[in-house]
Structure formats: C-alpha cells, structure tokens
Amino acid sequence: MSTIEFRSDNSAGVAPEILASIADANHGSALAYGHDAVTERLERRVREVFEHDTARVFPVTSGTAANALALTALSPPWGSVLCHETAHILNAEGGATSMLGGGAVMTGVAGEDFRMTADSVRAALAAVGWGDPHYSQPSVLSFTQPTDRGTIYPLDEIAELSAIARGSGVKVHLDGARFANALVALDCSPADLTWRSGVDAVSLGATKNGGLSAEAIVVFDERAADELVFRTKRSGHVTSKMRFQSTQILAYLADDLWLRMARNSNERMVQLAAGLAELHVEFLNRPDVNMLFVRISDKVADQLEQAGLLFYRMGVETIRLVTSWQTTEADVAEALARFRSALT
C-alpha cells in the first residue's frame, strides 16, 4: 500500500519552478558571497513584496540559522528573548540563540492556543528588574507565526503585543518558518504581517513550502541589518555561490508561487480536518494552517502506520499530521479512508 506523507512539510520535495530557477542561475560566472546580480535582484524584490524601501535580506540555509541570527542581531548578550513556552526557538534549536548570542537566554511565556497574550507578555516584562544586571533584560519578543502547534495570531494581536514590547524598548521578531501559510490563512500582505504590525525582523521560511535550502532573514531594523553582515559570515552562513540561494527565493516569490503552494497545504488540511471531525477524532489544536495534533489510541496509531500513513508520534496518544504543497486531494481522501478503517 502506498505511503502518504504527513510527517512534516520538511519531508516534501522541491517545487519544479524552484529547481528550474537553480538551473537558470547556472550560467556564466558570478562574484561569490552575495555580490552577484541574482542576490541584488532578490533584495529589490523583497523590498517590493514587503513594500519597504530599506528592508534588507540575508539568505541562509536553515531555519535555525535564520532565527538565531535574527535574534542575536536584535538582542544584547545579556538579553532575554520572550516567546511562547511551546516555541521552536525555545525547545527545538539546541540552544542556538544562546550560543550565537553570547549567552542570551530564552524566556517561555504562557498563553492559550499556543499564543502569548497581552497579559502574559506584560507579566514577563514586569517580572524583571530593568537595568539590574542580576536579571537578563527582556530584549526581543518573538512570535512563532503560525505557532508550532498550527494555530495563528490574528493581525491585531501581533500589533497589540508588539506595541507592548516596543513600549519597553523590546524589539520584535517573527519566526515565519511557515510564513506563507500564515499569509494565506490571514489573507493579508507581507507588510501587514510584519513591519506594519511592529515586527523588526522576520525569519522567512521557504524550505518547508517547496524550497530546497531556502530561508532568509528579512530585516527592517537598520542596526540589526548592519550587524547581520558580520554575524552571518562568522557563523558560516554566507554561502559562497549565494546566487543559488537567492534564486530559490526569487522563484518562490514570483507569480504567487509561495501563496499557491501554501494555499494547497492549508486547503488540504481543511479537507483532512473536516474528515477527521466527522470521524469524531479529538483535536488538540485548531488547525489554522497545515498542522493538526490529534489524540488517538496507540492501537489506532499502530494500524495507521501499518496502513502506510506517515506521521509523528508526539507523546502519549498524540500524533501530528502535516500537509504540504505536494499533498493532493486524493492523498487526503485515501488517508481518511485509512483512518475510518483503523477507527472501526
């Protein structure tokens, strides 16, 4: 029986348009380390897409690099990055920000639906002695948007929390590993989701949504951008043939490819969630984008695995299902059939 991939959008392949763009960039020679025409074109394109004249872009090859470098450019070493207690940057990057940031720390903040709230952010800001070196000083508020549990912050929440942060001199970062999925879900512009809502820097992920090794830091804060020139290089995150990184993101942003792929992911999740709801499967999150956590017995999980369904087990009787740009309607229909069979 054929396998159906719900483990991660990281497990999907590369979009043909992106692969083609790499071949296209492979003509003639070019200066290394980003001093090439493709990378220059990328910067212009990012400024158009984000409607921001001085935005800067730093292509990197992993989401951990994008997050940790962006955060360390926004935070002093004695800073504390506030994020939701389920955030990827806190739990799943091996202490990258603390290492690259000279000992900056992460502070988990509570909140329902896997989102920080105005109250929890205010409480975190009030819990420290400002200017007192015994306390790591809150320096960045980081949104994971969508969250690691597949929920999404409404635009006004981002703006509200950003304003609270900025009121205390705290910078704002957005971990957009699935940025396009959020754009589609919110039906808003990149500018709305970022600088217009108070965001200083965004980790713009493309790998999970059809890229090969395509992540980028998009920065609206000039000082942070100036630092990133050095921070990216000395952490080994300036590829020599950068044009092949830049071209991926150019192709990704062209002709709404990113939105079309994200829309497919999100819509396949709508289809999947609707079917599972009919089967009375218990949801552990509201599937705002392309990720769903459900409670099922180990026995059912075993059966689904035997039936060729690929997914992650996330602790006791919990599995995670992720759709991608490659998931088809037929995949979901077949998956639902297998669920139905396993559940009865």
Add this chain to the structure above:
Amino acid sequence: MSTIEFRSDNSAGVAPEILASIADANHGSALAYGHDAVTERLERRVREVFEHDTARVFPVTSGTAANALALTALSPPWGSVLCHETAHILNAEGGATSMLGGGAVMTGVAGEDFRMTADSVRAALAAVGWGDPHYSQPSVLSFTQPTDRGTIYPLDEIAELSAIARGSGVKVHLDGARFANALVALDCSPADLTWRSGVDAVSLGATKNGGLSAEAIVVFDERAADELVFRTKRSGHVTSKMRFQSTQILAYLADDLWLRMARNSNERMVQLAAGLAELHVEFLNRPDVNMLFVRISDKVADQLEQAGLLFYRMGVETIRLVTSWQTTEADVAEALARFRSALT
C-alpha cells in the same frame, strides 16, 4: 570583448552532473535533518572513498562552517589552533572558530612557501606553558591543503608535522577547501592525504570545484564526531532537506567527477603559468594547483581589466589568478594573448 573568469573558483558554476543529482533526489518524500536514504548512502560512500570504516560525514553549506565546526569539535575552548600565518581560518573567516569555539584562539605559525615547517610547529608548541592556564593550550594543528597561496604540502610533510602535533596531544585538521586539487597534484588517495598522514578531521570542499553548496566535514575521531551531532545543529548547520546536500557530494565523488574537474583546473593553471613565464611575469608562489599570484604594474592590471580579464587585486601590484573546472584551453590561450598585449 568577452570576459574570462580568473577571480575565484567560487565564481564558477555548478557541474551538470551535480545539478542532475539534485533533480534525481527530488522524488518522493524523505525524513528531514539527515535521516534519509541519500545521506545514509553518502556515509557509506565516504567510508569507501576514504578507506575508513568508522569515518563520519557532516554535510554543511559553507567552508567556514566546515572549518570552524571541525576545529571546535577538536579543541577545548581554552585551546589554540596552530595554522600558517596566511591561513584562511586565521585571516578570512571573521573569527568564526573563536566564536563557535567559546573563545578558542588561532596562532599563526611561520614557514616558507606558505607552509608550516617542523621547526615552526615545534617552536609554537614550545612557546607555551603546558597546563598553565595563562596560556591558550595548543589543541589543533590545521593544514590548509592546498594553501591559500596555491602551494601544496607533500604527503611526508603532513605526516611529519602531524606526528609532532600528536606527540603533544594535539589533534590534526586539514582545511580541504580545494581537497581534490591537492589529490590530483599529489596523485595520492584521500586516505593517504588524511588519516594515514595523521589527520583527525578534514573540511572536504566541493563548492569551489563544481558543487552548488556542497561542503562536508569528514571525521575520523569518534569523540569529535559525537560532538558534531550537536555542534552542527545548534549553529544552524543541519539543513532540513539534507538529502539535497548529500546528493551533491555523492555525485561529486562518483565516477571520479571530482578528480576530473580538479584535474582540469590544475592543468589550465599549468598552461597559464607556462605562458606567463614565457612573458617573464614575476610569480609570487609556485602554482602547485589552480592558483597563481603574480606581480604586475597597476597600469598593466588596468589594461587587463579593460580587456575583460577578471581577477582579484591583492595589495600593491599583486593580482591573483584562479582557474576552475570550467576554464577552457581557449580561455587560457585568449588570456595569455591579452597579457601579451598589455605587457608590450
């Protein structure tokens, strides 16, 4: 007049075989972060190529990452990495090893022909108080092979210096950004150039020789390899879709592609050097591989640039010429014609 590229082998494109391997890897889904079949195949292949049963391989996307991570896995934070005073790791990586290594330092060691010598290494080892914490403790000896100035260590020199190092408990690293060029020049095996000569870890570069973003750390030291599992991830150097990194190196190592490309680079340099020697151009290094530094007047350099020759100016009346896998006999012939014209 058409341009001829001698700036850097980094400026060249991607070999068609490597590009094709990426397309080939783009079928089906695969686990992320290196838990995929392509990456497993790469490890088996590296063990064959290096004739070493327990070698481990960590694909990364930049040479700085490969060097700095390998070095920090071999050195304690209070260590000192000995390298030639012209080494890339000392002068051109923005302090990467010191940052990623918790403050490890680099110690430049002298030596003619841009190579460390037994005497200079012994002197460096004797200059510190061993066990005395006032002194950074020599922890790694790092060869740049070929050197940043295009010369090459004979195998017996590597073995001799490695033995000196190991006699003091110092580990041995080889920066092989142009590893294949060295293999071809020395006509030796990967095993001879590395572990059989006492090397614990090698930065295996492929990007300069036809790769897209293909570098790898090959490690023969088990403890260092165990550390690299963590060190690569937390520095953002584990790409999620790693199969597309691994496949590049697999293609690179297949059917002697790497040696064929390196051989072209080296042979084109032989052709270029022979022609320049006839023109009585002053050489600043012995062009053992694909790199030549020559002294020419600024006026001549200006004329060459106007004639479409691309190269780097490296200080007063010095230019660097680098051939690549893409350089053709015709390119070199035409370049020599332009030199002849500029010099007369």
Add this chain to the structure above:
Amino acid sequence: MSTIEFRSDNSAGVAPEILASIADANHGSALAYGHDAVTERLERRVREVFEHDTARVFPVTSGTAANALALTALSPPWGSVLCHETAHILNAEGGATSMLGGGAVMTGVAGEDFRMTADSVRAALAAVGWGDPHYSQPSVLSFTQPTDRGTIYPLDEIAELSAIARGSGVKVHLDGARFANALVALDCSPADLTWRSGVDAVSLGATKNGGLSAEAIVVFDERAADELVFRTKRSGHVTSKMRFQSTQILAYLADDLWLRMARNSNERMVQLAAGLAELHVEFLNRPDVNMLFVRISDKVADQLEQAGLLFYRMGVETIRLVTSWQTTEADVAEALARFRSALT
C-alpha cells in the same frame, strides 16, 4: 531610631577571625595565582572537612562565579542545567552560565516548597529527545541548598534526586551560597550533604556568612576539576594574591567558625519566626534556615521602614527578612517590638 538589618546576609560585615587571617597571611612574599603555601593548606583542609581524598578547591570572589564556573565544567555547551524554577542560577545571575558555558541553557523545574521533586526531575529528563540535537541535553541537576526561599532539602531527597540524575548520566551540582546554614539545619557533615549524596561539585559560599570575598568551588569530579584550572583563569577568576582568598576560607573552616556563625543566623530566625507567628503574620515559606518571606500590607511595610527596619520588598505585599551571623537576640527582640507596634 537605630536601624536593624534584615535585607541580606550580604549586608553584614566580615568576621573578626577572617579579617585577622588576612593580616596573618600578609607576611613575606608568595607566589601568585594559587601557587602559595596558604592555598596548598586550604586544599588539604578542604579534603579533611569534606572527608574526600581527591577533592579539589578553587577559591573565587563571587557566588555567581562559583556557580557558573562549576556548572560549565560539568556541562557541555549543548547541555541543559535543571534547577528549581525559583533558583538563583536561573533568575538572578544575568545569564552567567549560558555566557560562560557557550550557550548552555537553564531549565526550570517545578516543585513545592521551592524544591524540585523526584517526579518533576523525572518529567524534565523524559521531556527531551536524548541524543537528538534539536534538544538541549540535560547535563547537570543543580540543587540550591538552602533554596532561595529559605527552605531546605532533606538529605534523602538530595540523594534520591541525585540518583535519578546520575542514572541518566546527568552530573549533580549544589549551590551552597548558604552551605553552612544548611549543615547546621540538617545537623549533617559536609560529606553527607555533598558527595555521599551524589553531588559532583559544590559552590561553597562564605561571604554571606562572615567572609569578605570568600567563595570556593569544591569539586569531586576529576575531569571537571581539570577543566576548572583553565575555566577559572580565562574568566578572570584566579586572583593573583590568592593567598588572601584562601586564608579567608581556612579561617572560616577553623574551630567551627562557619557553623557557629550559621547557627547564630538560624537561631535568630527561629526567634524572629516565633515572634512573628505570635503576631499572626502570614509566612510564605517555612524558615528552615535564616530567611523568611512574609505577607504584610504596604502600610505596615512603610511603617516598619520608618521605624528603621531594613528589609527587601519582593513584589506585592511581600517582604523578605534575613538574619545573619551578626544579628543579635536584642536586634530580633527590638524588631519584633516594631512589628507589634506597626501591626496594631
């Protein structure tokens, strides 16, 4: 009206015996950086006091240095230090361990009475993917003994939790900023409270209990001790005239001075707590040693301050009272009189 000092045991002075020992050490000349006879004597003395033949001692001048250096010698940079969520090392050292430890992180663990429990430690150990570099790897379990809220772990709890930790290859640290107060409260030996209960390294505080600038790391783990030779120096924590540090701790450990001073602190707290209980003041911790948090209205706190009582306000309607080796029975009696007056 005279002031009465309850702000911190840090606010107290230096014991005359310790001051005298400094004058005594000021004869003749001595090698710097710990290669002196006083420091050698200290090492022998520490081995006697801790009944451990290979214990090593590193005098430092602050508790933050003792904690952070001990922890980084026990943890790899990708490690995670587990401690109670109220621990000083997590909340009040400005990220020292993360900085000095190359990005090691701290993980707060819950537990009543400000103490970790077997369940909470087991849960923390189970929450990570062991060997998976996405997760900071639990590397050290750190007890604050007594806790920052004045409670104390019984010996069997320390032994139990240490055994759980060691079962997972996790090292054990004890932050003994008020170590002597714990010894007196538990009426146990230094060996019982440390290595016999599974502790690998202890931050032995003396400053809060009559020292001038006298802290020391006492290490039972040989590898950690070997690392501390380098870690202390390169962080600036090897004083040149170290004999004047060592002599303080020698005097502290002589003739039970440390226990006598700690006993006074603890007994004055018994006296104070008994009096406040009679006044029906609400306690927020069980005052096992020399520290008590109580709830009083802001109005009462204001009055007490006006009456010359010195204490810290710790958030809403909460104050902290700390007795020291210098606190007298008369001080406490007078303080209770002022409380009585303010409360009525």
Add this chain to the structure above:
Amino acid sequence: MSTIEFRSDNSAGVAPEILASIADANHGSALAYGHDAVTERLERRVREVFEHDTARVFPVTSGTAANALALTALSPPWGSVLCHETAHILNAEGGATSMLGGGAVMTGVAGEDFRMTADSVRAALAAVGWGDPHYSQPSVLSFTQPTDRGTIYPLDEIAELSAIARGSGVKVHLDGARFANALVALDCSPADLTWRSGVDAVSLGATKNGGLSAEAIVVFDERAADELVFRTKRSGHVTSKMRFQSTQILAYLADDLWLRMARNSNERMVQLAAGLAELHVEFLNRPDVNMLFVRISDKVADQLEQAGLLFYRMGVETIRLVTSWQTTEADVAEALARFRSALT
C-alpha cells in the same frame, strides 16, 4: 641565607594602609553589589583623580577581568583588538577576551622596545577589508603601559597612536596593571595618561602595587560603561560585599600612597640596574619602571637561586627581575652582592 623577592610585584604583600582601610570599612551593614557609600565615594574620588566628570569605575578582583571586560565593552564580537605582540592580553590571559567577547580576536602588532608604532598600527589598520565580514574588524587599540617588558610609551606616542586609531573609529584601551609605575616614570597626571591622550578605558591595577585584590576598570566612554553594568555581573565580577573592594582603591589613591609605592619600585629598579650595568650584565629591555630582563648563563642563574635570589626564568639564558613597593635599598644592595659573587 635570606631570600630576596624579584619574581613579581604580585608576590609582594598588602600595604598596611590598604589593610587598615578594610578594617575601617567593616562597620555597620551596607547594601551589596556596589550600592554602598564606600563605592559611591570611590566613584567621586576617581572622577577627581582623573579630572573627568563622567568617568565610571568598576572594581574587580583580577587584572584579566579588568582587561577582558573593558575590551569586550569596547569591541563588537566580530572585532579585533590590536596590541603589541608581547602584550599580556594576547599571550597570558588564556583567551579571556575572546571568550568573554563572543569570539573577538587579538591581533599582535610589531614594534621595537615592545611598543607598537605609528607605522605598525597603520599597517594593521590597512591590512583588513573594512566592512568586509571575512575580516575581523579592528575595534580597539590596546596599550600595555608600562609594557610587559618594562618599557614605557611616552605620552606623545600614546596620543599619536590613539589619534590614528580613533581616525578609523577604533576605540582605545590602556592596560594599566602597573599604571602608577607609569605615572611616576612619566611624571604626568592620570588624565594625561588616559583620556587626554585619547584613551577610552583603562584597567587600573592596584594589586601589584600593594593592593589585596584591587583592580578597577575606569571608563570614559559612556556606552561602554553602560554595558559594563551587565558584563561585570554576568561574568561573576561584581562582588557582593563590594565596599571591601572599593575601600582598597580609595586607600590606594589617598595621600599619594599609590605614587609613593610605585616610586619605591621604580627607584629600586634604578638602583638595581645601575649595579648590574656596572657588572656588565646584558640588558634585554630598557628598565623604564620596575622590571628588567637580563641575559645570564644558566650556571649563573643556578648560583643566584642557590644564593636565595627569587626570579623567573624566561626562556634561554634570560631571567626577569621585578622590584616592588616592598623592596628595600638593602635588598637591592644584597642582591647586587650576590650577583657579583655569582658572576666572578
């Protein structure tokens, strides 16, 4: 035969005035971490002594701490600290600045008499690509004054080199481990030797000149001072009972004590050098302050040691002789007698 101490000024004892000041500070209670009246008085006193209204002072307990913390407050992590190739910060602090500074590097600069020159500094500034992240960016010029080899920069050289540095946006630090010896030798004011000559921060050493554990960072650069509030704490360099640090420096600066003690050191060296010159001993440095390196045969060195002379052997047939505030005329006379005897 009695020993005579020439190993290090670190080997000398504590001045009685400084010891007395510690006892004087031991009255009443005081807030910890520098929020005490003695430390406030120290800041006022430092501003008077340095004739600078906004100077800030951070007492620490080691010279390595003073240097490394000052340098990291003046340098970004991607910076390079230029210093003479014999400087203590480069060779004898175990990589402290690189560790505490997030991977900042040290660049040794040549120059006769153990001093950097205008030419060597200009060359170092010209050797890098400014703004190019491949290169660590020169960020601080650090004078060791007096140098580690006992020579001294004239004021106009400090001003000239500082001006060159500042012209490139490079900050200026002065390692004044023996600051008072330099003041006496140059007969200039603290202001002349520091900010009036372009210095942004100075490591003001007192331990080698009669202090117990008394070093301080004096900062004229406001941003660096603001950073040091955090950098000192999180590296463990804020002692809790700081009044006992501050009082040492207050006593040191009172009634010209520091100058009187330094004058004795310097004058005893004049006496010693004159005597050794008469004996035709070969000098390896010009003894501008209290330190002399001489060439003598191993046989003579052995004899001197047997005769009770204490000194350091510094490599082949080289010994170092250091006088201190405690060295007497009789000590020197007796030492010269022993030299005479050993040499004949």
